Amino acid sequence: MNPESLANILVVDDEPMNIRILQIQLQTQGYTVCTALDGLEALERVKTEKPDLVLMDINMPRMDGFEVVEHLREEKTTEFIPIIMITAMRDTRENRIRAIEVGADDFIEKPFDSLEVLARVRSLLRIKQYHDTLAAHNARLEEELQMARSIQEILLPQNGLQELGGCRIASRCSPEMAVGGDFFDIWEIQPNRLGVFISDVMGHGVSAAFVTVFIKTILAEFQEQIGGNPARILEILNTRFNDMLSSRVFMFATAFCGVIDCEKGELACANAGHPFPFLYNGAEHTCQVVGDKKTGNGLGIWRDSTYEVHHYPFDRFSQLFLYTDGAYEVRNAQGEEFTAERFQQLVSAGAGEPVAALLHSISEAVDAFAGTVPKDDDMTLIAIEGAARRRT
Numbered sequence: 001m002n003p004e005s006l007a008n009i010l011v012v013d014d015e016p017m018n019i020r021i022l023q024i025q026l027q028t029q030g031y032t033v034c035t036a037l038d039g040l041e042a043l044e045r046v047k048t049e050k051p052d053l054v055l056m057d058i059n060m061p062r063m064d065g066f067e068v069v070e071h072l073r074e075e076k077t078t079e080f081i082p083i084i085m086i087t088a089m090r091d092t093r094e095n096r097i098r099a100i101e102v103g104a105d106d107f108i109e110k111p112f113d114s115l116e117v118l119a120r121v122r123s124l125l126r127i128k129q130y131h132d133t134l135a136a137h138n139a140r141l142e143e144e145l146q147m148a149r150s151i152q153e154i155l156l157p158q159n160g161l162q163e164l165g166g167c168r169i170a171s172r173c174s175p176e177m178a179v180g181g182d183f184f185d186i187w188e189i190q191p192n193r194l195g196v197f198i199s200d201v202m203g204h205g206v207s208a209a210f211v212t213v214f215i216k217t218i219l220a221e222f223q224e225q226i227g228g229n230p231a232r233i234l235e236i237l238n239t240r241f242n243d244m245l246s247s248r249v250f251m252f253a254t255a256f257c258g259v260i261d262c263e264k265g266e267l268a269c270a271n272a273g274h275p276f277p278f279l280y281n282g283a284e285h286t287c288q289v290v291g292d293k294k295t296g297n298g299l300g301i302w303r304d305s306t307y308e309v310h311h312y313p314f315d316r317f318s319q320l321f322l323y324t325d326g327a328y329e330v331r332n333a334q335g336e337e338f339t340a341e342r343f344q345q346l347v348s349a350g351a352g353e354p355v356a357a358l359l360h361s362i363s364e365a366v367d368a369f370a371g372t373v374p375k376d377d378d379m380t381l382i383a384i385e386g387a388a389r390r391r392t
Contacts, residue, residue, distance in 0.1 A: 007125050008032040010051035012042040012068070013086060014060045018110070022055055025114045026121070039063025043071055046078060053125055055108070055117075057086040058095060066102050073103040080131055082124035084108055148209060149175075155216045157186050161356050165194030166262035166386065170355040172363055173380045180378035181208025181253075182324050183215055187223060192262040195223060197233070198382060199255035199299070200274065200324040208378075211251055214244070230257035231270035231307040234296065238272065238307075241300035252300035256322060260314055262386055267314040270307040273298035275325050278344065280351035282317025287348040290320070316386035319355065321347050326377035327362075330370040338369050355383035 009031050011022045016037070023033045034049045036042040038060045046054070054072075058065040065085055072078040085104045087096065096107065106120050161170050165188040173182055181201030189195050199215055201208040218240050222233060234257055245251050256277060258269035267279065269290060277290040296307040314320070328343035346365055350358045359381055366379070 006030070006032075007052035008034065008049060009121065010034050010036065010042065010045055010049060010054045010056075012036045012039070012045075012054065012056040012060070012065070014038055014057065018057070018086070018112075021112060022117065025112070025117055029118060031121075039065065039068040042068050046072065046081070051081065052128055053082045053084070053121060055084050055086060055121075058099065059088075065104075066098060069099070069102045069104055080128070082106075082128050084120060084124065086110065145206070148206065151213075155213065156184065162186075164188050165190075165260070166192035167194045167260055167384050168355055168386070169382065169384050170359040171380075171382045172359060173378075174375075175209075175378045176205075176326070176375050180205070181212060182326070182378040182380040183212040184322075184380055184382060185216065185219055185223075186382075189224075189228065189259065193228075194260040194262075194384070195230075195258075196260065196320075196322070196382070196384065197223075197255065197257045198274065198322045198324065198380060199253045200326075200378070200380075201253040202251055207251075211245065211253065214240075215253065215255075228259055228268070229309065230259055230268060231309045233257050234270050234272045234299070234307040235305075238297075238299045238305050239303060242303035245300060252298045254298045258320070260320070260384065262314075262316070265313060265315045267312045267318075267320065268309050269312070270309050271295040272305070272307060273301075275323060275340070277323070278321040278347050278351070279312055279314070280319035280321070281313070282319070282352060283315070285352065287351045289344075314386075318386065319351055319358070320382075320384040321351070321358070322380075322382040322384075324378060324380045326375065326379035327366060327381060329377055330366055330375050330379070331373060332369055333371055333373055338366060355385050359383045 009026055011019050011033055013019050014037055019035050026033050034045055034051065036045045040062045042056065056065045056068060069083055072081060082105045084106045085099045087107050088110050105124055108117055108120060156173055157171060159172050164186060169186055173184065181203060184198040187195045197219060201211040215237065218237055222236050234255060254274035255272040256274040258267055260267050271291045273295055278287050279290045280287045290312065291310065294308060294310060297305040328338045328340045330338050346362055350361050362381060
């Protein structure tokens with residue numbers, strides 16, 4: 001027996017004879033049939049019987065068929081129930097058009113042709129079965145994605161404000177989907193010495209999220225051993241990327257790794273194709289690009305890539321701002337991109353403010369620009385300053 005033959009069908013008509021005719025035709029084919037004599041009773045029966053399909057007359061007392069369809073389409077639990085409107089030959093073209101506009105799926109004309117009735121019912125029940133299967137699959141997928149999101153959140157430092165290694169850090173990581181390909185890590189090498197890492201895996205979603213787990217695993221294995229050499233960390237990650245991932249699938253990631261030494265007043269860093277961070281000099285009130293085109297290849301592109309360590313002053317008046325390209329590639333409703341230039345101007349204008357306030361103002365500006373347009377990529381923002389600099 002086909003699954004659709006087990007369906008529960010609600011027949012709604014103010015003429016008992018019409019109900020009886022349809023009931024006999026449908027029950028002969030194995031369908032379960034429940035009935036209602038008007039629109040208000042139909043809505044109650046939908047709540048209690050949860051039908052798989054509704055056969056309904058247009059002209060009824062208390063509430064007509066148009067109003068019933070409108071109510072059903074407004075509710076989340078009933079918006080996809082197939083509805084066949086029962087029409088008379090004398091019904092006007094306007095009534096048919098209105099039925100379609102309010103959400104009816106098909107029509108049956110009086111007097112009923114039993115073969116036509118059953119064919120239309122079977123057709124719509126098959127469509128509903130496909131929809132229900134897809135909905136169940138999507139619900140399961142959403143559940144899996146939420147579980148993956150929870151796992152990825154464990155791997156990432158908590159968004160917000162924290163103090164570590166003699167520095168104060170504000171961060172925000174927003175995946176475009178439930179999970180994403182942006183990853184960052186911040187760890188204390190020793191008191192007043194902070195390690196920071198940020199990466200952006202090609203693409204986004206589940207495949208990119210799997211790669212962030214790979215990065216986290218390698219980073220955790222080696223960061224304590226070579227915590228003071230950011231270039232060496234990138235070299236190891238790149239080698240592992242090529243040996244374990246890129247040889248099988250085309251995947252790569254950009255990355256930036258830095259070590260802030262508050263005792264020496266220095267930032268040592270290396271870049272693997274990542275967008276250049278910004279470094280604010282509080283004494284001179286200037287904001288410069290860190291790296292300035294001095295960058296190695298992205299992780300996974302070339303196995304023999306090498307990375308250089310660059311050094312910059314970083315005192316208690318300094319700020320380091322890191323980000324992924326999702327921060328400036330957002331688009332507004334007109335299709336305009338925020339652009340890297342506008343993003344740099346925004347960071348430069350806010351630099352010098354406490355890191356929590358700086359991150360908040362930048363996030364708000366980017367979100368306001370995008371408005372209601374969904375973001376196409378993950379976005380990560382990190383701002384770091386010397387903890388002794390000021391209290392937020």
